[in-house]
Structure formats: structure tokens, C-alpha cells
Amino acid sequence: MHARRTRLTTAAALGASALLLAATGAPSLASGQEPAPGDPGRYEQLQMLSFNDFHGNLQAPSGSSGRTVVDHRIDPATGQPVDVTQDSGGVEYLATHLKQARKGHQGRTVTVAAGDIVGASPLLSAAFHDEPTVDAMNKLGLDVTSVGNHEFDEGYKEIQRLANGGCLPDGDGANNQNSCPDGKFRGADYDILAANVKYAGTQRTILPAYAVKKVGDARIGFIGMTLKGTPDIVTAAGVQGLRFTDEVTTANAVARKLVKKGVSSIVVLIHQGGVPTTQTYTDPATGKTSQVNPTYDAACGKGASLDPAASPILDISKRLDPSIDMVVSGHTHQPYVCDVPDPAGNPRMVTSASSFGRLFTDTELTYDRQTRDIVRTSVHATNQVVTRDVRKDPAQTSLIERFTALVRPIAxxxxxxxxxxxxxxxxxxxxxxxxxxxxxxxxxxxxxxxxxxxxxxxxxxxxxxxxxxxxxxxxxxxxxxxxxxxxxxxxxxxxxxxxxxxxxxxxxxxxxxxxxxxxxxxxxxxxxxxxxxxxxxxxxxxxxxxxxxxxxxxxxxxxxxxxxxxxxxxxxxxxxxxxxxxxxxxxxxxxxxxxxxxxxxxxxxxxxxxxxxx
The missing domain is CATH 3.90.780.10 (5'-Nucleotidase, C-terminal domain)
Structure with missing residues (x-):
């Protein structure tokens, strides 16, 4: 279903949900409440798959951009610990891994992202104004994403075009770019959200502030934002006529709106992030410890944490309203799965899946049908490596081959x-x-x-x-x-x-x-x-x-x-x-x-x- 039609369906569902809430008087689920035993019909297991900072990496990225730290070992030549890495990433493999992860969750899974899906992309996507990446996201089943700072590389009207479809009159290859080489571009089948990006002097957002998705019996509200400081890191022309509002103030206001509409399960997709600290490695032969680069799953379960001085997401997460159940973040290109206390002191999951499609986060959670809310203590997330030892997704391979042929004379x-x-x-x-x-x-x-x-x-x-x-x-x-x-x-x-x-x-x-x-x-x-x-x-x-x-x-x-x-x-x-x-x-x-x-x-x-x- 095209994103524009999805939003119409969402609005109608919100109204029905609000009426149901008024009729039943169902209470909001208190943060930290555990599922009651002996009532299996009340609870439903759901799945959320997420990634961030894809940056148009359709082909498997090379060099350090295509490797993930998975372990450490002692270099016999120096006696010092070094990283053990694994080749990872590429949309052909990401699509396959996501399909495999969804098995057994049919109808109870949703796939989301936290911005910079396009922009700063390799030539294969950039030569066509990132239209190939939007097509790839449609094929792999992305449901909703926030904007990131790189979505503004070609100006806000361009991300609106990528969302809604249509072609650019770019002279059929002027400046080594060519919109719509086949004569058409339908746009994103997924929602692109920008809750804190508004036209200057107004309260109107350039794209929807939120989307509500039906996942199993749950209606989950997704609030999408980029970092408030986006104007400081993109071209002035790309954000001219816009204002970027505070992340916490914006998310809390939208969350209140969602709750009033009967949506109690809320997830924030935000293009702002954190940086893990180093990890302690112990030499198995000598017992000597050293500080090393963290593995993809080190923060916050294997000795690493988020560095407060380099992690704006920590302050943001600590101030987000307790009605928000989870935070999917990005921007820093780092991997982490961490519980961060909300203002009520209850833990809330915050995740990030590195960059370039090298990882995705698999989050399992429990939905309470009676309260129509996510059971916060049930949320369990793990980062998964997008290895290249699986079968390539044929639809993605076909897309890559098509655009590779089109771009070859330039490339x-x-x-x-x-x-x-x-x-x-x-x-x-x-x-x-x-x-x-x-x-x-x-x-x-x-x-x-x-x-x-x-x-x-x-x-x-x-x-x-x-x-x-x-x-x-x-x-x-x-x-x-x-x-x-x-x-x-x-x-x-x-x-x-x-x-x-x-x-x-x-x-x-x-x-x-x-x-x-x-x-x-x-x-x-x-x-x-x-x-x-x-x-x-x-x-x-x-x-x-x-x-x-x-x-x-x-x-x-x-x-x-x-x-x-x-x-x-x-x-x-x-x-x-x-x-x-x-x-x-x-x-x-x-x-x-x-x-x-x-x-x-x-x-x-x-x-x-x-x-x-x-």
C-alpha cells in the first residue's frame, strides 16, 4: 500500500480506537508492570525490526564500512589485542536476514528505521537522486522511518518528492544524475516522518509527525524526528524556510496527542544517537585486561555503556514522557542496545544498529490486549549482524543489476x-x-x-x-x-x-x-x-x-x-x-x-x- 493511502487508513483507525477507549475505560499500563500469569489470551508477542543510517548502500560496502567488530584476539606479533571483524552489509543480504527474522511472526511484525536512509550515498543510488534506495526499501518491507539530516542534502522538497513520487526535470543526466531513467517513480510505500521539522512561522510539519501501524492486535504509534541541530550540519539552502524544534518537547507533545486518540503503545524513531565506551578484553592465556573497541553487542550488555559526553540520546531519552515505550535511534553510526531510565525511573529500551545495513535490531515485546499497551519489562532487543553467508534476495539483486547497467557509463x-x-x-x-x-x-x-x-x-x-x-x-x-x-x-x-x-x-x-x-x-x-x-x-x-x-x-x-x-x-x-x-x-x-x-x-x-x- 502506498504511504499516502496508509495515512488515511491510520486516521480512521485512530478514531475507532479512541471510541473503544472511551467505551471500555481501559487504564494505561503502568511502566514496569509485568504480564499477569494465567491469562495467555490477554497477551500477544510482537516483533519490531529496525535499522538506521543506510545511506543508499545497496551494494555490499567495502573496507571498514563493510565490516563489523564481532570479537577480539591477541596478535602474536605484538601481544596486543586486535579486533576480529566480519564482512557485513549490502541490501541483498539485509533483505534476506529480515525475511528470515520475520518467520513465525506473520502479521505481528513491523520494520522501522531512524533516518539517513538516503543521502551521502554511493554513486549507484546518488546518480538517480536516491530513487533506487527508495525502491529497495519498498521491496524489503520498510514500514516507517524518520527523516535524518542527510534527507535534506538536496533540500526538503526533494525528500517530499521521494515520499510522494514524481520525477525531476534534471536534463536526463545533467551533473551526472538522472531522475526516473524509466520515465516514472512512484515514491515510498513507507511513511517518512518529520515531527520536529516545520515550515517557519507555522505549526505545519513538512511530512507527517507520526504514523500508527497495526501490528497483530496492537496499534503502535511511531513518532519520527531528526536531531534539532540538523541546520548546523546540512547546507543552508536545504533547510531554508524551515525550523527544527526540540526533540523532547516535540515527542512529548505528539505522544500526548496519540494517547488522547487511544494509542497507548508508542515508539520514537529519532535521528540522534550515542557512542559506546570501550570494552574490557581479558587475554585468555594471561588474564591481562585491556580496553578495546567494543563489539557490535557490547553496549550495554557486555561491558560497554554509552559515553555521557558523546551521547546526546541519553539526555533526550531520560526526558521523554513515560508513555513512550521505546526509542530507536541513529546518526552516530554506532551499535547499542541499552536500557535508559525514563522520568519515572523505569528502564526504557534505546537501540541503534550501526550503519550501512551492517546490522539490524530484532526487538521482541509483549502487547497487553486489555490495556492496549506494550508491557515495558517485556521489551528485549538484540543487534544482529547482516552476514553475507545467506542467499541474496533476488528482487534486490535484480534492482542492483538494473541500475548498475544504467550507471556504468558514468561510473x-x-x-x-x-x-x-x-x-x-x-x-x-x-x-x-x-x-x-x-x-x-x-x-x-x-x-x-x-x-x-x-x-x-x-x-x-x-x-x-x-x-x-x-x-x-x-x-x-x-x-x-x-x-x-x-x-x-x-x-x-x-x-x-x-x-x-x-x-x-x-x-x-x-x-x-x-x-x-x-x-x-x-x-x-x-x-x-x-x-x-x-x-x-x-x-x-x-x-x-x-x-x-x-x-x-x-x-x-x-x-x-x-x-x-x-x-x-x-x-x-x-x-x-x-x-x-x-x-x-x-x-x-x-x-x-x-x-x-x-x-x-x-x-x-x-x-x-x-x-x-x-
């Missing part, structure tokens, strides 16, 4: 060559070889030259560099070292525009200080810079007098032309200094600049990392 084009790996591994100062290459490409791009002004320095956000360039990688049979458009796009998948603007020397100092202060004080973000620009980074920013351009000190009173991407130019990632820039000019796409530059400098060998020092 297989060789742009240039590298002589060795060019990676994102930072040195002690935070500089990376791939960050240097991207910044140099932006500086060299002629599309940002305007009015006789040519940029003299480029700044690139480290979080926008999404994959390494690997010498041995040959996805289309190209020679080692040859870099295809597909590989380049995987490095920079956002289709950001380059922007040139004027900053004073003082504003450049302010910018460098914002790497380690303000919004980035807890988790510094070291901007990657182009050749000729250098400085020494201290605890509160660039050391005074250390910032140079072509060997000359940057004058705080002078004006410099800089180039960056539109995400940073809008103040994203906690860099408001960019918004003070003057004479702002939009150029071409970042991926086009990267592709053209790589061609011009091939074969490329990374230079020494000496632009940023500490």
Missing part, C-alpha cells in the same frame, strides 16, 4: 591515476593526504573565479571526505592506480557546490579557532587546507602569527579570497565565521572540481603532510 570513466593509496588517516595535527588533494582541487577550480577574483586558499571539512582512494581497487577492471568516477564520487558523495567569498585575515583566524572551540570544543574538526597555506594549531586555534600564505604572514586587516563548499559556507559543522564572508559566489560541483584536478595532476603522489603543525 567506469577513468579520471586519472594515483601512485599509492591516498587516504583520510590524519597525522598528529589533523592533516590528511586526501584532504590536501581535495583542497587543492577546490583551489584550482576555475568555476569559482569571478570579477577578476581568484581564490588563494581552500578549506575542506574532514567529515565530507567519505572514503579513501586505494591503489589496488579496480571495481571495473581498470588497471591498479587508475581512479574511476565511481571511486571519486565515493570520496565526495554530497554534490555540494563550491563557493568563493572574501574573508579578512581576522576572520580566517576566527575560522581556525572554531576548529577546536565552540560547537567543536568536544570533538575538534580540523579543516583541510590547500597548498601554500600553513599554520600551527594550538589549544584555542591557530597560534598567533603562525598563519602564512605562500610563506608570508596572513594580515588580520587584509582581505583574502577563499573557496569552500556550500555546506561550510552556510556555517555548517560549527564554522559560523564563513557566514561573515562578503561577495559570495557559487561555482560548480565539488565532485567535478575533484575529477578535473585529478586528471590534470596524474599520476598523483601525495606530498608530505606539513601544512598544519602542532
Amino acid at each position: 567506469a570513466k577513468v579520471l586519472g591515476t594515483i601512485s599509492t593509496d591516498v587516504n583520510r588517516t590524519p597525522n598528529a595535527a589533523g592533516e590528511t593526504a586526501l584532504g590536501d588533494l581535495i583542497a587543492d582541487a577546490q583551489l584550482a577550480d576555475p568555476s569559482v573565479v569571478t570579477g577578476g577574483k581568484t581564490p588563494v586558499v581552500a578549506f575542506m571539512n574532514p567529515g565530507g571526505v567519505r572514503a579513501d582512494l586505494t591503489y589496488a581497487n579496480s571495481p571495473y577492471g581498470e588497471a591498479p592506480g587508475e581512479v574511476t568516477y565511481d571511486e571519486a564520487f565515493t570520496v565526495q558523495p554530497f554534490n555540494n557546490y563550491l563557493v568563493s567569498l572574501d574573508l579578512t585575515g581576522q576572520q580566517i583566524y576566527d575560522l581556525l579557532a572554531q576548529q577546536v572551540t565552540g560547537a567543536n570544543a568536544g570533538a575538534p574538526k580540523v579543516l583541510q587546507v590547500s597548498k601554500g597555506f600553513a599554520y600551527r594549531l594550538g589549544a584555542s586555534g591557530a597560534v598567533d602569527g603562525s598563519v602564512t600564505l605562500d610563506g608570508q604572514p596572513v594580515d588580520k586587516g587584509a582581505t583574502y579570497r577563499v573557496v569552500t563548499n556550500n555546506f561550510l559556507a552556510g556555517g555548517g559543522d560549527g564554522f559560523p565565521a564563513f557566514t561573515q564572508g562578503q561577495d559570495v559566489y557559487f561555482g560548480g560541483l565539488d565532485i567535478d572540481a575533484f575529477a578535473a584536478y585529478l586528471t590534470s595532476v596524474s599520476p598523483y603522489t601525495p606530498p608530505a603532510l606539513n601544512r598544519i603543525t602542532r
Whole structure:
């Protein structure tokens, strides 16, 4: 059933449920109440399957993005513990695992997600505006998801289109993208929720705030939200005209509305998350203990917990109304299954299933037919690895093969060559070889030259560099070292525009200080810079007098032309200094600049990392 028709059915069901509640006067289930023994007809066992941060990974992801930590062992060469990983992910395998998990639960299972289903996607999906991912989610049986920050990468009207269907007039392949290659796109069969995303100056949400799903005899209300800070981490144009409301205030208000409508079973789907602490590993031979990276199931049952300083979901969960029975979270790309006390002090399950389809969470719960509520103490969740030792789902394989053929002429084009790996591994100062290459490409791009002004320095956000360039990688049979458009796009998948603007020397100092202060004080973000620009980074920013351009000190009173991407130019990632820039000019796409530059400098060998020092 199409999502729009589902919402109509939901509204009618809500009215009937409210009438039934008034007629029976059934009480709400108290948090922590156990099922009464000796009354099996009163209770029903239900299942909820969930995942998050899929990011259009239709094909099995490679490298670290396609591995899950499942154990640890002692490396005989060093005597130190190392991770044991398992290859995981890929929609063909995810669909099969979900089908297997649903067995025995027919009619009593629901599949949900917590945002970033699309956006920052590999080329196979991004080349078609993520329409293939929506089709894949339809096929694997997704019922409802929240929006995440990446759902706004192409603007809020685009996520509305993905929800409702229709084609973009994108020139049949302009900018290496092609909406509706078959001439039509029906949109999502699942609900996409945005309870805390409203049109500015109104109370109207851009998409439904909630959906109610019939699961067995239960009616479960799902409230979907993204993190309140979404405007800080997406392009300004993507959220222009919108306001993002507080997660707790929003969810509690919607929960009260659901309860009034007779829906007592409530789950929050929220694109905000947490980060597990390290796990204690004991060497079985010596008994020596070490702190190691947590396994996928370590938090919160095998020695790891959520780090309070890095886990906004903890504060949110602790303040969500007790009427909310469970929280499915995301955004941090981390795995965890944790009980977090609600305001009444009762435990409430909070889950996250890593990212890229590597895990899914299987939650089993008991529904009380008399109170029409979930028995909170019955909720049991486990994260499951999406292994690749199962049969591929044929419908997903067919979809992948179809779009692989359609995208091949773009993807297989060789742009240039590298002589060795060019990676994102930072040195002690935070500089990376791939960050240097991207910044140099932006500086060299002629599309940002305007009015006789040519940029003299480029700044690139480290979080926008999404994959390494690997010498041995040959996805289309190209020679080692040859870099295809597909590989380049995987490095920079956002289709950001380059922007040139004027900053004073003082504003450049302010910018460098914002790497380690303000919004980035807890988790510094070291901007990657182009050749000729250098400085020494201290605890509160660039050391005074250390910032140079072509060997000359940057004058705080002078004006410099800089180039960056539109995400940073809008103040994203906690860099408001960019918004003070003057004479702002939009150029071409970042991926086009990267592709053209790589061609011009091939074969490329990374230079020494000496632009940023500490």
C-alpha cells in the first residue's frame, strides 16, 4: 500500500480506537508492570525490526564500512589485542536476514528505521537522486522511518518528492544524475516522518509527525524526528524556510496527542544517537585486561555503556514522557542496545544498529490486549549482524543489476591515476593526504573565479571526505592506480557546490579557532587546507602569527579570497565565521572540481603532510 493511502487508513483507525477507549475505560499500563500469569489470551508477542543510517548502500560496502567488530584476539606479533571483524552489509543480504527474522511472526511484525536512509550515498543510488534506495526499501518491507539530516542534502522538497513520487526535470543526466531513467517513480510505500521539522512561522510539519501501524492486535504509534541541530550540519539552502524544534518537547507533545486518540503503545524513531565506551578484553592465556573497541553487542550488555559526553540520546531519552515505550535511534553510526531510565525511573529500551545495513535490531515485546499497551519489562532487543553467508534476495539483486547497467557509463570513466593509496588517516595535527588533494582541487577550480577574483586558499571539512582512494581497487577492471568516477564520487558523495567569498585575515583566524572551540570544543574538526597555506594549531586555534600564505604572514586587516563548499559556507559543522564572508559566489560541483584536478595532476603522489603543525 502506498504511504499516502496508509495515512488515511491510520486516521480512521485512530478514531475507532479512541471510541473503544472511551467505551471500555481501559487504564494505561503502568511502566514496569509485568504480564499477569494465567491469562495467555490477554497477551500477544510482537516483533519490531529496525535499522538506521543506510545511506543508499545497496551494494555490499567495502573496507571498514563493510565490516563489523564481532570479537577480539591477541596478535602474536605484538601481544596486543586486535579486533576480529566480519564482512557485513549490502541490501541483498539485509533483505534476506529480515525475511528470515520475520518467520513465525506473520502479521505481528513491523520494520522501522531512524533516518539517513538516503543521502551521502554511493554513486549507484546518488546518480538517480536516491530513487533506487527508495525502491529497495519498498521491496524489503520498510514500514516507517524518520527523516535524518542527510534527507535534506538536496533540500526538503526533494525528500517530499521521494515520499510522494514524481520525477525531476534534471536534463536526463545533467551533473551526472538522472531522475526516473524509466520515465516514472512512484515514491515510498513507507511513511517518512518529520515531527520536529516545520515550515517557519507555522505549526505545519513538512511530512507527517507520526504514523500508527497495526501490528497483530496492537496499534503502535511511531513518532519520527531528526536531531534539532540538523541546520548546523546540512547546507543552508536545504533547510531554508524551515525550523527544527526540540526533540523532547516535540515527542512529548505528539505522544500526548496519540494517547488522547487511544494509542497507548508508542515508539520514537529519532535521528540522534550515542557512542559506546570501550570494552574490557581479558587475554585468555594471561588474564591481562585491556580496553578495546567494543563489539557490535557490547553496549550495554557486555561491558560497554554509552559515553555521557558523546551521547546526546541519553539526555533526550531520560526526558521523554513515560508513555513512550521505546526509542530507536541513529546518526552516530554506532551499535547499542541499552536500557535508559525514563522520568519515572523505569528502564526504557534505546537501540541503534550501526550503519550501512551492517546490522539490524530484532526487538521482541509483549502487547497487553486489555490495556492496549506494550508491557515495558517485556521489551528485549538484540543487534544482529547482516552476514553475507545467506542467499541474496533476488528482487534486490535484480534492482542492483538494473541500475548498475544504467550507471556504468558514468561510473567506469577513468579520471586519472594515483601512485599509492591516498587516504583520510590524519597525522598528529589533523592533516590528511586526501584532504590536501581535495583542497587543492577546490583551489584550482576555475568555476569559482569571478570579477577578476581568484581564490588563494581552500578549506575542506574532514567529515565530507567519505572514503579513501586505494591503489589496488579496480571495481571495473581498470588497471591498479587508475581512479574511476565511481571511486571519486565515493570520496565526495554530497554534490555540494563550491563557493568563493572574501574573508579578512581576522576572520580566517576566527575560522581556525572554531576548529577546536565552540560547537567543536568536544570533538575538534580540523579543516583541510590547500597548498601554500600553513599554520600551527594550538589549544584555542591557530597560534598567533603562525598563519602564512605562500610563506608570508596572513594580515588580520587584509582581505583574502577563499573557496569552500556550500555546506561550510552556510556555517555548517560549527564554522559560523564563513557566514561573515562578503561577495559570495557559487561555482560548480565539488565532485567535478575533484575529477578535473585529478586528471590534470596524474599520476598523483601525495606530498608530505606539513601544512598544519602542532
